[in-house]
Amino acid sequence: xxxxxxxxxxxxxxxxxxxxxxxxxxxxxxxxxxxxxxxxxxxxxxxxxxxxxxxxxxxxxxxxxxxxxxxxxxxxxxxxxxxxxxxxxxxxxxxxxxxxxxxxxxxxxxxxxxxxxxxxxxxxxxxxxxxxxxxxxxxxxxxxxxxxxxxxxxxxxxxxxxxxxxxxxxxxxxxxxxxxxxxxxxxxxxxxxxxxxxxxxxxxxxxxxxxxxxxxxxxxxxxxxxxxxxxxxxxxxxxxxxxxxxxxxxxxxxxxxxxxxxxxxxxxxxxxxxxxxxxxxxxxxxxxxxxxxxxxxxxxxxxxxxxxxxxxxxxxxxxxxxxxxxxxxxxxxxxxxxxxxxxxxxxxxxxxxxxxxxxxxxxxxxxxxxxxxxxxxxxxxxxxxxxxxxxxxxxxxxxxxxxxxxxxxxxxxxxxxxxxxxxxxxxxxxxxxxxxxxxxxxxxxxxxxxxxxxxxxxxxxxxxxxxxxxxxxxxxxxx
Ligand code: ARG
Numbered sequence: 001x002x003x004x005x006x007x008x009x010x011x012x013x014x015x016x017x018x019x020x021x022x023x024x025x026x027x028x029x030x031x032x033x034x035x036x037x038x039x040x041x042x043x044x045x046x047x048x049x050x051x052x053x054x055x056x057x058x059x060x061x062x063x064x065x066x067x068x069x070x071x072x073x074x075x076x077x078x079x080x081x082x083x084x085x086x087x088x089x090x091x092x093x094x095x096x097x098x099x100x101x102x103x104x105x106x107x108x109x110x111x112x113x114x115x116x117x118x119x120x121x122x123x124x125x126x127x128x129x130x131x132x133x134x135x136x137x138x139x140x141x142x143x144x145x146x147x148x149x150x151x152x153x154x155x156x157x158x159x160x161x162x163x164x165x166x167x168x169x170x171x172x173x174x175x176x177x178x179x180x181x182x183x184x185x186x187x188x189x190x191x192x193x194x195x196x197x198x199x200x201x202x203x204x205x206x207x208x209x210x211x212x213x214x215x216x217x218x219x220x221x222x223x224x225x226x227x228x229x230x231x232x233x234x235x236x237x238x239x240x241x242x243x244x245x246x247x248x249x250x251x252x253x254x255x256x257x258x259x260x261x262x263x264x265x266x267x268x269x270x271x272x273x274x275x276x277x278x279x280x281x282x283x284x285x286x287x288x289x290x291x292x293x294x295x296x297x298x299x300x301x302x303x304x305x306x307x308x309x310x311x312x313x314x315x316x317x318x319x320x321x322x323x324x325x326x327x328x329x330x331x332x333x334x335x336x337x338x339x340x341x342x343x344x345x346x347x348x349x350x351x352x353x354x355x356x357x358x359x360x361x362x363x364x365x366x367x368x369x370x371x372x373x374x375x376x377x378x379x380x381x382x383x384x385x386x387x388x389x390x391x392x393x394x395x396x397x398x399x400x401x402x403x404x405x406x407x408x409x410x411x412x413x414x415x416x417x418x419x420x421x422x423x424x425x426x427x428x429x430x431x432x433x434x435x436x437x438x439x440x441x442x443x444x445x446x447x448x449x450x451x452x453x454x455x456x457x458x459x460x461x462x463x464x465x466x467x468x469x470x471x472x473x474x475x476x477x478x479x
Contacts, residue, residue, distance in 0.1 A: 136198035170374030193252035208236035281359035313338035
């Protein structure tokens with residue numbers, strides 16, 4: 001490792017070399033560089049530069065020959081990066097300089113004319129927006145995939161009953177399909193958030209130059225059209241310092257991770273010996289190096305654990321931007337690393353959870369057995385008495401006493417005979433036993449969004465409808 005106070009004497013001058021007599025030290029050069037992070041945006045940088053050059057040609061700022069040479073030269077640079085031949089150099093501070101330097105080495109003076117009427121400030125904002133749009137569409141695809149898995153798992157298990165919880169105490173029975181669909185709605189909202197980030201990124205900043213616009217007669221709409229941007233930014237100061245679209249992406253990723261983390265937590269619980277509702281496939285489990293019997297839900301735990309880091313990236317970017325005066329400040333170079341990691345993490349976690357849900361075995365009998373216990377039909381038994389004319393508060397009191405007695409005798413509500421029930425209230429008839437039948441308890445929840453079988457079938461149809469609509473939205477944008 002080089003020591004920090006060991007100055008290097010670079011053979012090449014920096015791109016701003018004219019005003020400088022000294023050279024940066026290798027350590028500070030590396031400290032100031034963003035190349036390891038932003039080289040991911042090489043395709044966007046090349047596309048942006050080609051669009052800029054073509055526009056300058058149309059406007060008479062660059063000659064036709066220069067434009068041709070730049071566009072073809074950039075294609076060649078791109079091919080070198082793609083094939084792995086491109087030599088990445090620590091002296092290139094960022095992807096913009098790396099590509100321009102390589103281009104100029106290839107084509108000479110024409111390469112030096114590419115940066116006319118442009119600054120890295122509007123260039124990096126353009127690249128980041130193009131890249132953010134791609135990332136948003138990739139995330140949208142992964143969200144669509146997990147939604148389709150959840151919908152499928154729900155459709156395959158229409159009658160499975162499980163305990164529903166509040167305060168982590170058994171509350172009322174619900175359909176397993178209802179529980180799975182709950183997550184599909186969460187991921188549907190995440191899809192909306194990701195697409196909102198896409199829309200936020202869909203404005204072209206190029207043409208704002210360093211901060212004030214430029215004296216050249218630019219046709220910004222033509223650049224926007226070539227790059228597929230829906231609009232052109234209206235304020236150059238805002239355009240070069242706006243990172244809202246990255247915040248939006250970070251936020252969408254954070255909420256998505258929180259949703260995944262909640263699902264992961266449920267799967268960790270459900271796969272315990274105590275719950276036994278699901279058995280994870282071996283592909284999504286690991287063993288212990290010491291305890292031969294162990295099958296650990298490591299991947300669900302990791303998803304839960306990684307959510308913290310992604311939420312951290314959102315907070316980090318908010319705090320980075322908070323104190324910045326207009327317009328561009330170098331602090332903003334710190335914007336990309338966290339967002340890229342947030343997107344990569346959410347993308348990986350969506351894939352892992354999708355596979356985990358698709359392959360887990362659902363222990364229908366175990367869920368059903370637990371749904372019989374815990375007095376989860378108590379509300380329905382009270383409703384039965386309400387149906388016979390008793391005010392709800394009194395019905396609540398009567399059933400409360402029944403539960404207390406059952407608890408002492410270690411009995412379930414379903415095991416009570418008509419005469420035992422009659423001991424608590426004259427209003428109980430022979431049909432009272434139907435009130436506590438677990439399938440009927442579920443089926444009675446017929447309101448829109450309720451857990452009744454028919455309501456869930458209707459919900460499933462609506463979830464599929466929305467899914468199909470969202471699939472075609474992404475398809476249309478990909479073109
Ligand atoms: N690497 C820089 C970034 O990511 C590009 C813009 C640099 N602009 C400047 N004036 N130093 O923000």
